[in-house]
Amino acid sequence: MVLTPPPTAPAATSTAWRTYSSKTVHITVQYPPGWSLGPNTPISMDNFNHQYEGGSIIPMGGAEIDVVSTHYSGKLGDLIKTQTMGDAIGATSAVAAGGVSCTEVVYSASYAPGYPSSNVAVYCPDAANGLLYEIFLSYRAGDAKSSQNLATLAQFLARVQFGAQ
Numbered sequence: 001m002v003l004t005p006p007p008t009a010p011a012a013t014s015t016a017w018r019t020y021s022s023k024t025v026h027i028t029v030q031y032p033p034g035w036s037l038g039p040n041t042p043i044s045m046d047n048f049n050h051q052y053e054g055g056s057i058i059p060m061g062g063a064e065i066d067v068v069s070t071h072y073s074g075k076l077g078d079l080i081k082t083q084t085m086g087d088a089i090g091a092t093s094a095v096a097a098g099g100v101s102c103t104e105v106v107y108s109a110s111y112a113p114g115y116p117s118s119n120v121a122v123y124c125p126d127a128a129n130g131l132l133y134e135i136f137l138s139y140r141a142g143d144a145k146s147s148q149n150l151a152t153l154a155q156f157l158a159r160v161q162f163g164a165q
Contacts, residue, residue, distance in 0.1 A: 017159065025069045026126075027133060028161040032152060035065075043067040057115050063139040063149040065156060072132040076123055079132075080105055083121065097135070097157035100124045108141060116141035120153060126162055133162055 017030040025042045038044040048062035058064055072079065080092075080103070090106040102124035110116045118141045124133040137153045139146065 025067060025133075026129070026131065026163055027067060027069065029067060029156065030159040031065070031156065038064075041066045041068055054112065057112055058117065058138060058140055060140050060143055061145055063137065063145070063152065065153065066136045066138075067133065069131045069133045071130050073130065076103060076125065076132070080121070080123065087119075095122060095157065097122055097124050098160040098162050100126070100162055102157075118143070118146060120150070122157060124162065129163060135160070
């Protein structure tokens, strides 16, 4: 009789989303495994370890989510027009994020010649505190992982908590 050792279990990988709270932005976010917090904006995270091409271009396969909050009392439509000026808007729709009604804008932009990007901006007002939360997903246009990036954003929006201290 020959005894064979049991197969070695694969190394455990974390599938748990990590949590980050910002007193500056007044928000708690969760981000997925394989993503890391970056030095940009009040909250910036990406899945490519901040290894931009040419110093500022998101690589193919990479995606970035940025979060900011601002005191804003104007018309949201005016802000969206200003921020997307010159960009090709694909769709605008209502979405929910952290239990809040928000406006989602899908648009294309080119931040450098020959490097078009696909973007989703989600604007979430917090009238009680006079804040507007802005969440931006950016990735390279034509990226094979675009549906995965959009699914990650949807999960991110479902987990966000506004007004966190």
